[in-house]
Amino acid sequence: MAIQDQILNEIKKFKTIIIHRHKRPDPDAIGSQMGLAQLIKGSFPDKTVLCAGKQYESFAWLGTTDEITDEQYKDALVIVVDTANQPRVDDERYTTGKELIKIDHHPNDDQFGDIMWVEPESSSTSELIYDFFDANKDQLTLPAEGARLLYAGIVGDTGRFMYPSTSPHTLEVASKLATYDFSTSEVNKIEDEIDIPLARLSAYVYENLNILDSGAAYLVLSNKVLEPFKLGDESTSAVVPLPGKIKQVVSWAIFVEQKDGSFRIRLRSKGPEINELAKQYGGGGHPLASGAVVEDEDHIKDFVKDLNDLVAKNK
Numbered sequence: 001m002a003i004q005d006q007i008l009n010e011i012k013k014f015k016t017i018i019i020h021r022h023k024r025p026d027p028d029a030i031g032s033q034m035g036l037a038q039l040i041k042g043s044f045p046d047k048t049v050l051c052a053g054k055q056y057e058s059f060a061w062l063g064t065t066d067e068i069t070d071e072q073y074k075d076a077l078v079i080v081v082d083t084a085n086q087p088r089v090d091d092e093r094y095t096t097g098k099e100l101i102k103i104d105h106h107p108n109d110d111q112f113g114d115i116m117w118v119e120p121e122s123s124s125t126s127e128l129i130y131d132f133f134d135a136n137k138d139q140l141t142l143p144a145e146g147a148r149l150l151y152a153g154i155v156g157d158t159g160r161f162m163y164p165s166t167s168p169h170t171l172e173v174a175s176k177l178a179t180y181d182f183s184t185s186e187v188n189k190i191e192d193e194i195d196i197p198l199a200r201l202s203a204y205v206y207e208n209l210n211i212l213d214s215g216a217a218y219l220v221l222s223n224k225v226l227e228p229f230k231l232g233d234e235s236t237s238a239v240v241p242l243p244g245k246i247k248q249v250v251s252w253a254i255f256v257e258q259k260d261g262s263f264r265i266r267l268r269s270k271g272p273e274i275n276e277l278a279k280q281y282g283g284g285g286h287p288l289a290s291g292a293v294v295e296d297e298d299h300i301k302d303f304v305k306d307l308n309d310l311v312a313k314n315k
């Protein structure tokens with residue numbers, strides 16, 4: 001039986017379905033979570049469909065998460081979307097349901113769930129949720145709001161259809177979603193907009209980025225640097241793609257200091273695959289977008305050296 005049919009069968013069996021996504025969400029995490037919720041609600045109005053995880057004000061335009069009691073998990077089907085590693089799942093109760101399904105597009109480094117549907121070639125988990133709908137179109141109904149959410153997820157994870165993960169199929173899915181009753185340009189506009197503090201931080205990034213001869217680049221955003229910008233940790237995500245706009249930059253790391261003094265590494269590349277390097281530092285991710293955490297500034301030096309070597313070797 002095709003995996004999409006198996007997933008649909010499980011959804012049909014349960015009265016309560018709880019959908020989780022990863023911590024520190026991005027538009028694909030929320031778009032695939034809430035988009036799937038809309039799809040299930042639109043198709044089976046009698047089911048209770050709940051979305052778990054912390055609510056972020058900046059993502060209110062994509063919907064709101066639900067208050068869920070421990071009791072509600074007891075007989076529930078739990079679906080975790082867009083989350084490769086179990087420690088990254090937002091809300092630890094994801095293991096307390098009756099059954100667990102993983103739907104994701106990251107490399108399947110941490111296998112979990114009774115059913116796993118993982119397609120690392122897919123641009124986004126939102127694209128996969130559309131594929132799930134498409135495979136069972138005769139039995140499912142996607143409301144326009146669901147289409148808007150999935151479109152937002154695809155736009156987010158493809159960098160507005162710019163990254164190499166954007167396949168002909170991605171564009172086909174986007175064009176089908178665009179036939180629904182919502183404004184694609186409004187979604188594009190919201191995802192592209194930044195507020196003034198972020199504009200100022202963008203200027204800082206361009207001003208202070210260290211660009212090495214190899215094409216590796218890096219920047220440390222310490223708490224001291226970030227403090228005057230009055231931004232939350234989440235806001236740094238909007239500046240992560242910026243170094244890639246510079247022609248000479250091939251792969252880059254932005255180190256964001258955390259409250260405990262450690263540094264979250266946000267690693268990106270236009271060519272050389274950097275996820276193995278992220279793994280060496282206890283992280284992981286996609287070949288061109290990964291992350292990890294290092295303890296202190298000494299480890300930053302080691303990481304930059306390794307990144308420089310990797311990029312130089314690939315030149």
Ligand code: AMP
Nearest residue numbers: 266267283284285286289290291292293
């Ligand atoms: P981010 O820079 O947080 O957007 O992360 C980019 C990608 O790297 C994510 O999609 C994750 O798959 C992966 N990633 C980031 N941080 C970690 C981590 N600490 N451990 C494993 N994977 C990570």
